[in-house]
Amino acid sequence: MAREFSTVGVVGLGTMGAGIAEVLARTGVQVVAVEVDDAGVERGRGHIEHSTSRAVAKDKLTDAERDALLGRITYSLSLADLAAADLVIEAIPESLELKARIFSELDGIVGPETILASNTSSLSITEIGVHTGRPGKVVGLHFFNPAPVLKLTEVVRTVVTEPDVVADVVAFAEKLGKEPVVMGDRAGFIANALLFGYLNHAVAMYESKYATREDLDAAMRFGCGYPMGPLALLDLIGLDTAYEILETMYAQSRNRLHAPAPILKQMITAGLLGRKTGRGFYTYDGPDSPNVVADAHTPAAGGDAGVSIREVQRVGVVGTGTMATGIAEVFARKGFDVVLRARSTDKAEAAVGKVRKSLDRQVAKGKLSEEDRDAIIGRISPAVEFEELADCDLVIEAVAEELAIKQAVFGALDEVVKPGAILATTTSSLPVIECAAATSRPSDVVGLHFFNPAPIMKLVEIVETISTAADVIATAHALCEKVGKVPVHCGDRAGFIVNALLFPYLNDAIKMLEAHYAGADDIDSAMKVGCGLPMGPFELLDVVGLDVSLAIERTLYNEYREAGYAPAPLLEHLVTAGRLGRKTGKGFRDYS
Incomplete structure (x- = not known):
């Protein structure tokens, strides 16, 4: 039977921490929220009050439910107030040094059975856990932003995390109304590991002037049904955040495809961080605005003036x-x-x-x-x-x-x-x-x-x-x-835009499965629920056909000679075995 978590601590009340505290309090959990100073507490309290006010305005909460929710959150400036917590979720900035220090302090405060979880999106849970005397009770619990809205949570187990701890955290995430997926401890986990390789590739295409930002984004929106194009998504995430995640991934994988495209560092140095600064790959009408405005890189209306059009009837x-x-x-x-x-x-x-x-x-x-x-x-x-x-x-x-x-x-x-x-x-x-x-x-x-x-x-x-x-x-x-x-x-390069971006991502997903890092269902859920994609990678591969996918991946590898593009052996084996996807009734999954 899954363990009950009646009191949960949240350390850090930025956008993510405040969102997590709100999610917890919505489901009846008592929350102790800790920040480093009064300003941090007030900022976090403001986030939660504003978010819950919007929920009331949209009839998703009643006034009474909002008051009860807010009443379940206690604010503090001291980690000592987390002594009675059954679970503590850390949501401070992405610094291994900072997180290690917090976990070490928490280890001396909370009870021996308390589970310690990090909301990190890319840092090693193993490296965080070794700074405690309970590495078996340390787990990753990665919520997605905005936490009250997005359903996905990634539950990250290390090689020493106790199985009961993983099971209890998964059950708790389900109780919160989330869709948990479980995976091993690798930079980027599932969603970011697959997403950021694809985003980095798109940046490299843009940097080489292979295609414009508008065409790259339109290609993935209209060709794959993605909710946002890669460069617009990077502007939303923040180029500095993307750079840090890619750096962390590259430090672990040494995969050249994870090495941040040089233009990212140049843009960050110039202060072009995306929407939050009003300029990134696109220009916006102000900081934190979603509204794109024309700039020097915007294509002229009507295309190339002076170029004649041939008559076609x-x-x-x-x-x-x-x-x-x-x-x-x-x-x-x-x-x-x-x-x-x-x-x-x-x-x-x-x-x-x-x-x-x-x-x-x-x-x-x-x-x-x-x-x-x-x-x-x-x-x-x-x-x-x-x-x-x-x-x-x-x-x-x-x-x-x-x-x-x-x-x-x-x-x-x-x-x-x-x-x-x-x-x-x-x-x-x-x-x-x-x-x-x-x-x-x-x-x-x-x-x-x-x-x-x-x-x-x-x-x-x-x-x-x-x-x-x-x-x-x-x-x-x-x-x-x-x-x-x-x-x-x-x-005129192999894969053009869509296939050149899509199939290395699909190949990465196969390699993830091949390494027993996560299951096909969890990987598909992570990309659909966490990234809003219309299909998970294995669903899509089975629809496209594994033989067709293999042929495209071989073409890409032969053109670019990039080790990371070499087709995953598992794909080769499935094709050899005649498991070609839906058209043969068997692919990554069996179909009736």
């Missing part, structure tokens, strides 16, 4: 798969005449049938009229011969993800399609320049990476090679906007 699509038929639907819906080319008449007719089936679903849902459906289908012409694409203004290749096949298609298109037409590939990871090199018109070749399903997903990555003409890029951008998509620009 007739669009060719080569391929019969889900992506090809989806792209054909996207353009036909917006009034373009579309030629859908397949290798045989039967396949061409079947591809048009796929589009009709998709449109029929929209009619059944009342989102499209029968007349509009018939008009859209009427704009799509099936074709078998490449010559039927001759008068297209834009031809989009959407065949199998094999370079030799794509190059053959581009060679054939080059021979028949009229001069001045744009040739595009939908590849998600292959070099666009390799497709362009198969033609005599590399300046007319561009990457247009739609996301699946193309009629629904908003993002299109426009990939320019070193040869792509400026007016081709401008035309691609204008076309994407015309068909209701969000275009982002990047260079």
Whole structure:
């Protein structure tokens, strides 16, 4: 039976400590909150009173419940007042020296069975615990900010933490209405360890001018459904905080991907810490404001003035798969005449049938009229011969993800399609320049990476090679906007933006599981509940397909030669065993 914690101490009443004290008092726990001086106490009391007042205004608390909650919190300037506590949660600044001193003092004050917990987001619980005479009763209990709102808590066990202590703390976190996940003691724990590697990679992309801040953020919001883009999220977290977490992670892992991107240190030195100072990667209308305002780095409205746009009325699509038929639907819906080319008449007719089936679903849902459906289908012409694409203004290749096949298609298109037409590939990871090199018109070749399903997903990555003409890029951008998509620009490197950021993160999650650091369910919960992601990494891998994921990770590794990008052996083994995800019924999980 889980142990009861009737009196809990909280040391430190900053934003996190005050939030934790409020969470505890909401569930009937008596709280003793300790700060270093009167100013700290008043600041913490103010946080809690303001937060609970907002809860009353939103009808989430009654006045009587608020008064009872506030009555359960006792404030103090002395650690000695924690003598009767069953559990003490430390929430002071991220300094190992400070935390070690507090834990050493607490060890001499509280009873022998009292559990000592740290809310640290990145420091070693083991290193904190050795400063006490009870390392078996020391645990990490990492709440997420704002603590009264966010459900995730990370329960961090060291190699000497007693199993009963972990079980009792997990049960207590559940009683608080939280979703606890358990893991070993490693820098960053689950959420930060996976999140900050991804954020650091995005900073490196920005620093190298591979993509703009706006395009990096839009790519992850519209391509992955993330609630915030990586650079906007860093501004919210604080660049100084992010730097400290990355430094701590790198000190433990010696993984070069955790070494903070140099621009972070430069920005911190210049006082550009993010929202709290009014400037970070973006500029805000004041300190602590969420409102972004234009600055010298904001792209000009309308793109590159003076660059002409090529006229596009007739669009060719080569391929019969889900992506090809989806792209054909996207353009036909917006009034373009579309030629859908397949290798045989039967396949061409079947591809048009796929589009009709998709449109029929929209009619059944009342989102499209029968007349509009018939008009859209009427704009799509099936074709078998490449010559039927001759008068297209834009031809989009959407065949199998094999370079030799794509190059053959581009060679054939080059021979028949009229001069001045744009040739595009939908590849998600292959070099666009390799497709362009198969033609005599590399300046007319561009990457247009739609996301699946193309009629629904908003993002299109426009990939320019070193040869792509400026007016081709401008035309691609204008076309994407015309068909209701969000275009982002990047260079011709493996993974472009989304896959280059997404798959190293997924690979890190697999390595975490492989090391028995945490279970798949806990890792998925940490990223969904703690970071607001639509899917956990293992859910997503099983949806994408483990074979597809492995191919992308191999491509990234072969391009960047970065040790951290080498596919996790566990992924290789699962693919070899035929566990490819949902499509085979077995992946990281079994499906019925």
